[in-house]
Amino acid sequence: MRGFASVMGAATILNAVATWKGSAFGICLKTTAEVELDRSSGVRGDIPGIDATLVVRCVELVLAKFGLECGGVVRTWSEIPVASGLKSSSTAANATVLATLDAIGEEMDLVEAAKIGVDAAREAGVTITGALDDALASMLGGAVVTDNRNMKLLKRDRLESDVLLLVPEKRLFSKDTDIRRSRLIAPLAEVAYDLAMKGDYGRAMTLNGFIYCGALGLSPEPLLLALEAGALGASLSGTGPSYAALVGADNIKVLESRWSDLGGRVIKTKVNNNPASTGRGV
Numbered sequence: 665m666r667g668f669a670s671v672m673g674a675a676t677i678l679n680a681v682a683t684w685k686g687s688a689f690g691i692c693l694k695t696t697a698e699v700e701l702d703r704s705s706g707v708r709g710d711i712p713g714i715d716a717t718l719v720v721r722c723v724e725l726v727l728a729k730f731g732l733e734c735g736g737v738v739r740t741w742s743e744i745p746v747a748s749g750l751k752s753s754s755t756a757a758n759a760t761v762l763a764t765l766d767a768i769g770e771e772m773d774l775v776e777a778a779k780i781g782v783d784a785a786r787e788a789g790v791t792i793t794g795a796l797d798d799a800l801a802s803m804l805g806g807a808v809v810t811d812n813r814n815m816k817l818l819k820r821d822r823l824e825s826d827v828l829l830l831v832p833e834k835r836l837f838s839k840d841t842d843i844r845r846s847r848l849i850a851p852l853a854e855v856a857y858d859l860a861m862k863g864d865y866g867r868a869m870t871l872n873g874f875i876y877c878g879a880l881g882l883s884p885e886p887l888l889l890a891l892e893a894g895a896l897g898a899s900l901s902g903t904g905p906s907y908a909a910l911v912g913a914d915n916i917k918v919l920e921s922r923w924s925d926l927g928g929r930v931i932k933t934k935v936n937n938n939p940a941s942t943g944r945g946v
Contacts, residue, residue: 665701665734667767670694671759672936673744674751674801675827675908676901677809677869678860679876681846682853684813686797687860687868689823690805690936691908693750695742697759699723699767704735711740718753721784722760729780730770738763745929748831749902753790754798757781758940766942774939775817778803782815792843798902805937809860821863823935825896825910828919830886832905832928846903849875866897866910873899873907880904886923893919910935 673693680686697719707723709716719738727734738760744752761780765772772780778799785791785799797810800817807823810816852875859868870887877884877900886907890898894915901908911919916932923930 665736665767665769667699667763667765667942668696669759669762669766669940669942670696671755671762671802671940672805672938673755674798675829676749676798676872676899677807677865677897678797678853678856678872679846679900679902680793680795680797680810680812681843681903682850683857684793684811685809685853685857686793686795686812687807687809687857687865688751688797688801689807689865690801690938691750691827691829692933692936693743693931695740695744695752695755695759697756697763698739699736699760699763701734701736701764701767706735708737709739710737714740714746718784718788718790719756719760721787722757722781723764725780725784726761726764727768730768732768745831745906749900749904749906750829750831750908751795751798751802751902753785754781754795755802757784758799758803762940762942774803775800779815803940805939806935807865809857819861821865822937823865824937825935826913826916827933827935828890828895828909828911828916828923829901829931829933830907830923830926830928831931834905845879846876849879869897869899869908869910876900876903886926889922889926890919893922895919
């Protein structure tokens with residue numbers, strides 16, 4: 665039994681660490697998973713250089729949900745840099761859950777499928793809040809707002825924009841985030857949440873970027889450069905080290921040039937508004 669799935673990444677509007685309320689939007693960077701099941705005992709990962717604990721647990725949880733006892737292997741390929749704040753864990757989990765469903769010939773509501781990946785991420789210790797906002801932005805596309813404590817999708821909107829990403833060379837893992845300092849900025853995170861609920865995603869993500877850069881000791885310079893270049897919104901993505909900006913087509917070259925001067929990798933993409941898909945053609 666063999667299954668495939670393809671899922672897009674996401675970037676942050678509001679990080680949920682401070683208040684458990686989060687918001688994110690889909691981006692057009694792809695992760696693909698292949699799950700091959702057999703009669704062996706145990707699931708293993710075949711992802712050179714990457715800890716496969718998360719994706720293996722995703723396969724195990726899907727099989728357990730349908731009462732199946734199988735072994736097999738899971739493989740993933742991704743355009744998303746690892747430990748960059750661009751939701752590599754959430755997209756890998758989503759793709760693996762959907763590929764497992766494809767392998768066993770079952771279907772699930774996409775929100776419920778994403779929650780399996782969230783559960784696996786918590787068990788694997790790669791997330792602080794469960795990152796439901798990241799998982800649903802990746803799984804559903806568009807912009808989402810979530811209550812991560814109560815595992816609820818609060819709203820989803822279509823969002824049209826070019827996106828520019830600045831990906832520094834260093835890596836930062838979510839599990840290493842200073843939670844205490846992040847919780848200190850909760851009152852301002854609530855303001856960003858109110859803006860997101862009103863659909864003012866640009867201002868929400870910009871406020872989020874400045875407050876989390878302050879809390880986590882990261883430079884706000886990319887945010888200021890983005891605003892100077894006319895970005896509609898700019899933020900630290902996740903807990904960093906990457907930055908994301910919503911940029912109009914007329915301003916993207918200006919910001920690309922300014923961010924390139926900072927070092928690291930600059931990636932041009934767009935908001936993804938399409939839901940995840942399964943099958944060999946993805």
